[in-house]
Structure formats: structure tokens, C-alpha cells
Amino acid sequence: MPKTASLTPRMISEFCRLRLAKILEPEEREAITRYLVDLLELMAFPPYRGKWVEWAEVAVASGVDKGRLNGARHQLQPVFDAVSRAVAMHEITPATRSMPAKLSKVGSPSKAAGRKRGPKPRPIVEFPEPLWTEWEDPVTLSEALVLHMRRHGDSVRHLFLALESAGNAQDQRTLMKWCTGQLLPRTVQSFAVLAAIENRYRLPQGYFKSKLSHGARATYGQRLEGIPAAERRRLAWHLPDDFLTRSKAEQDEILTWVRRVIISGSTDYRRYQAEAMKQRYAVRFTAFQGRPRKPSAVANDHDKDDELDAELESAVVDAPAALDREMNELLRFKTATLTAFGFQRNGVWNGETASQKVEHLGLMFGALASDPRSTVKGCGVPLDSLCFAMLVFPAVWDWYLQWRERRRGFYTKWEVDMLSVVLGMTRTDTGWIRQTPSLADRLRPIPGLVSKEDIDGARENWDAACDSFHKHARHRIKEIQRVARIHRDPFEPILPVLESASPVGEYRKITEEIVRLMPDERRYPRATAEAVRSFLLLRLGMHLGLRQRNLRELLVCPRGRVPTSERHLEDKKRGELRWSDRDQGWEVLIPAVAFKNSTSSFFGSKPFRLVLPDLAGLYDMIDAYLDRHRARLIGNAADPGTFFVKSVKKTSADASYNQNTFYEAWRLTIQRYGIYNPYTGRGVIRGLLPHGPHNVRDVLATHILKQTGSYEQASYAIQDTPDMVQQHYGRFLPQDKAAIAAKILNRVWEAA
Secondary structure, three states, X not given: OOOOOOOOHHXXXXXXXXXXXXXXXXXXXXXXXXHHHHHHHHOOOOOEEOOEEOHHHHHHHHXXXXXXXXXXXXXXXXXXXXXXXXXXXXXXXXXHHHOOOOOOOOOOOOXXXXXXXXXXXXXXXXXXXXXXOOOOOOOOHHHHHHHHHHHOOOOHHHHHHHHHHOOOOOOHHHHHHHHHOOOOOOEHHHHHHHHHHHHHOOOOOOOOHHXXXXXXXXXXXXXXXXXXXXXXXXXXXXXXXXXXXXXXXXXXXXXXXXHHHHHOOOOHHHHHXXXXXXOOEEEEOOXXXXXXXXXXXXXXXXXXXXXXXXXXXXXXXXXXXXXXXXXXXXXXXXXXXXXXXXOOOOOOOOHHHHHHHHXXXXXXXXXXXXXXXXXXXXXXXXXXXXXXXXXXXXXXXXXXXXXXXXXXXXXXXXXXXXXXXXXXXXXXXXXXXXXXXXXXXXXXXXXXXXXXXXXXHHHHOHHXXXXXXXHHHHHHHHHHHHHOOOOOXXXXXXXXXXXXXXXHHHHHHHHHHHHHOOXXXXXXXXXXXXXXXXXXXXXXXXXXXXXXXXXXXXXXXXXXXXXXXXXXXXXXXXXXXXXXXXXXXEEEEEOHHHOOOOOOOOOOOOOEEEEOOOOOOHHHHHHHHHHHHHHHHHOOOEXXXXXXXXXXXXXXXXXXXXXXXXXXHHHHHHHHHHEOOOOOOOOOEOOOOXXXXXXXXXXXXXXXXXXXXXXXXXXXXOOOOHHHHHHHHXXXXXXXXXXXXXXXXXXXXXXX
16 A cells, blocks of 8 residues: 555545465455545544554454455555554544545554654634535434534544643544444533533434434433442433533422422322332231241240340241141141032132232231331231131231221221122132031130130030121221222323323333333344333233233244144133234234133133234234344243243342232333333323322223213223223223214314
């Protein structure tokens, strides 16, 4: 290559054509030529390590295999040296400097390219005049940054000096990597530099940030003093880039809003729940824990100082062995396929119902066992005195009901449900407690609740004791139903959606926001996979209207494989997403037994089958998710076979969702893409609050009610009955009913 004449792009092209013809393939030569020309036009140094080119970095920037470049290193080294000399001597032609051209991948400057300085650099101007005023707006940040540098006659070095003189210095190497696309800004300081460049070139505020391939990432560098690291990570996503430059009052206002609206949610129930969770109380059973129960220490001796402190701190204790055996016997009775010999049964619990009953009974026993001096203010019943037989004494229930009323301030339907559960256990002929009089053998006197005389009477006539409780419970249920209040308005988090004319259309905006903020898959494959999963969570939820369990346990059968038979799905009590050759579409098949309300008239013992519509890019997302995104989320973990899988971390080997993690995945999607944040401009629905997957059923039912006024048609969307929609799901107000009637009546006046 020439050492004195001005180097031009044509000279580089001719050199590569002649010297590399027998070494590299045509597309490889073209990529290297384009790479070198871009370096020359940017006045950027190639990457060096000492006096030799860093071929690994060139391979990444140019897209040519490192091994191929290394094999051609002797032929390539001269042209790279020539580019370095040209840049060092500033011998780039004026025509090339002002010519608009589209930039491809380029390299980074060399620290070791310090050569003889060229002409005196031109003076720094605060607002340079553009060399041309019309251009085609690029898509990526690197292309946009290089375009406007060329428009204003800036090189990387000159732009760096201009920023430095204005007090907005950025590392020159980092600036170069922004131009080449090797790095993207992510810190508070980096976005401040971008804003300074926008100001220098008189571009709209946020112009460069809008070109980022992952514009929704959390910003690094938000120094939040006094806030734990875990909370800082949650807050970072929702804070504006200029958070640190705002006044202390504004910062406090933003933090308060984000914590109240996005992180915790602002409903009265959530505030109560957050406070209640600080007062932990429960008796923990081995059932549904998935691990052996640890031996529990003697926790009923409240005179021991070392045990008293632990008891007052947390009232969550392991169930004594005897109580745990009783719980397991109850579960066998209510979940076995066939009733044990000598017993009668009315109704069977599925796995979800059984797990819920274990939890609720554990809370009741936990309240009875908690120390009266603790924040829980329990009854102080010794652990070894807890037994199922004590549930037949009205005094025990009256204490528990009044204790719950004191904590909440009123009675709720929860107390009615608890009474109803034990009411069924004491029912004549079919109740488990009534059919198990041996439970009374473990009864012990409890001051103020159960006397020795009560125990003797129960042991003598167990049926009479059960009859007494049965009568008392039925009476209490009627009394509580008369005064019970709704503590949690299930519609409150999604009121802005339900109040719109088209609830489904309003909720759909969240999926559109996910697509808008979708990161570049080539640069962020894992983040893209998580965004696609979030998109499909909401889209399948809106199309299917399933309960959380049915959606998270949905199996998948990729195209080309034989779908699971309906019989096997019935055995697993799960549905499956599979490709239908008959309908040429993705269909969901779920046996009726997999549903909570499997005996409902909606099913009639027939399976649920729905072909998903190929609308708004749904099939493209499903295909991409199954082709590569789902595997990226699973990583090296075992494939659970479900459609939705967790992002498996190094510390975890389980890719399957459970009830809590699936809820959190949905809630996180709403926090990031659904709730409108006035400080960052992200999110699409004003007034929305965090919620879980169950609320999508409210959206579907309410949408159909607003369109048709039919509870029956609304029930079809969520696989339920009109009565259930009317009681629990549809928010169909008088004005909505009047609007439907007015729409029909107004046609008369329109016709006239």
C-alpha cells in the first residue's frame, strides 16, 4: 500500500480484490473491504495489540470468521497499517469526508497508533453547521450517530474533544464502540452524553435513545442511597434517566409513586395484605411441601427464654407428628380414587383444592398456637394439644371467628368458607370427622375453649358433639353472611380496562407495547426470549380465558410430532397446544377433568378445544418461541414439557412454573409494559395496577357483556356458567346495559 499518497476507498477495494482473491471467499472480501472503508471514512483506527492487528475484534466487527482472518493475516496486515497511517496523518479526502454513506460494522481505535501528528486540527464549534439537510433516517443507534457525525464533519476524535470542552467528556474508545455498534449506552452518564450530542447537532430530545435495540432496559448507575440492592434492581426499570439530576423533592415524589403504584399496588387490600404478611403465623404440614418435614423442636414450653424469643419473632412452626398424621388421613379420605372400606364420602378434592385446604387449616391451627404476647395475638394453645377433634367445639370456632374479625375489622366470605369445610367434615354419614371418633382420644383441656367435661361428653357421644357443632356452624354461617363485606374488589386493579368501551382492545395495547420495546435478538437473545414469552402469556390468556393452573400447565407438542392422546391428557389432567393439520392452525385441547369446574354444564363431559386465530403476529411468535426462544429460557435444565417455562438461572435446575412464580411472571409483565409511567413514558394504560393472570377472565367476560349484554355468551369465553359470570367475573353496570339498549333504539331515529 502507498505510504505517501492519500488513501482512498477505491485503493482499498483494489488491494483487497487483487491480494485476497485466492485466500478469502467473495463475500468475505466484500465484508473486509466494507469494514476498512468504513474505518477510513470515520477516521477510526483499526484495533491493534502492540504492532499487530487484533483479529478477534476484527472478526466480531466484520462478521468474518476469526480463523479465516488469521490465515490471511500476512496479506491483510499491510492494508490495516495503511489505514492507520491515513487516519493518523488525517489524509482523508474532503469528498469522502462530506459524502453521506450507510455505515456497516467497523472496528475500534488503537491505543498504540500514536504516530506523527498531521495538520493542526480545526477549531471546535459548539453548534457546527450541517453539510446537508436531508437524509434517510437510520434504524440503529450506530448508523444514526455516524450519519450525523458525517453531516457535521465530525470524526470520533473531534466529537470527543467537543464533548470534553463542554464538560460532557466520554471515553473516546467507548464513543468509537457506539459508532461501530460494539457497545450500546446503558448508564446514566452515557445517556447524558447522548443528550449532549443531540444538543450539539440540534436533534430532538431522545432521538438517539429511540434508536437503541433494547430501549426498555433498566438504566445503570442510579445511585439510590439507603435502599437495599434488591429493591434498587426493581426500581431501576421504572426510574427516568435524568432521575439523579432532579431535585430531592422530585426524586422522593418519583420513588413514592413507583413504590405505591407499580411495585406494591395501591389497593386497600394489598396494603392490608402487606401488613398482614409481616405477622407470619401457620402450622406447616408435610403435605405439598415436596420435601421431608424437619423435626420440630418443643415449641409449647413458653417458660423457656430461648424458645420464647423465637416464638414471638415468627409463629410458623412444623406440625407435631400426630397432627400431621391426621392431616394426611384427611387428604387420603378426600383425594383417593376409591373410598376406604367402612367410610362414605360426598365429593372429592383435586390437587389444587387439597393444597388450598391444607394451607387454610394450617393458618387456623397457627392462629390457635401463636403466643398471645406476639404481634399475631394468638390463643397460645400448646402445639401437642392441637388436633382435628377440637374443631367440633363451638367455643374454638367462636374464638377464631372473632380473632379474624379483630384483625380485619369485619367478617368476610372467607370465614363462611372455612365453616363450610368443617361443616362437611361433620356431616352425617359422609363427614370424615364424624366417621373418625378415635380423633377424640387426643383431646386435651384448653383453658377458655375446651374443658375436661366437654372432652368427656364428646368421647361418650361423638355423634352428639358433631351434631352440636353442625347446628352451631349453620347458624354462624347465616349470621356472618348477613354482615360479611368484600375485602378485596377483584376489579380494582383493572378498572381502567373494564371501563373502556372495548376492554379486550384496551388490554391488547400491552401486547403491542411488548412488541414495540422488543430488544434486538442478535444482541440480546435471552431478553428477547423473555419478551416473547410475556407476549404469548397475555395473548394466550386473552384467547383462551383459562384459569392460571390450566394455562401454566399447558403442555406443548411441536409441529411434526404426534400429539398426546386425549386419554393420556385426562390421566395428566392437563391440556396441550398442538398443530392441527386438519385446521392448519395451532389448537388447544384440554380434557374436561383438567378444569376446576369439570362438572359444570359448560363441558358436558366433553373436552375443551379451540383453534387459535392467526392474527396480529400470533403464529409467528409461537413458531419463533418454539424454534429457539423457549430453549434459551430452559438452558441446561430438564424440559418440563409445558409451553411456558421459566428463565432458568445457574442456581436453579427447574424450568417449570408453580402458582407463585407464574403469578409473578404475569405481574412483572404488567408492571413493565402495562402500567403507564408518567416519568419514563413507558406503559400504555393509565391507572392500571399490578395484577395476576386471573384478571384476564374479568376482561373477557366484561368485554362480551358490553358488546352483547348476554351472560351466557360471556360464560363461553371463560368456560363457566352464566351464574358464575354474574356473581364473580362480569362488571356489567346499569350504564352499560342502558348503552346497549340505546344503541338498538337509536337505530330508529337514525333511519328516520
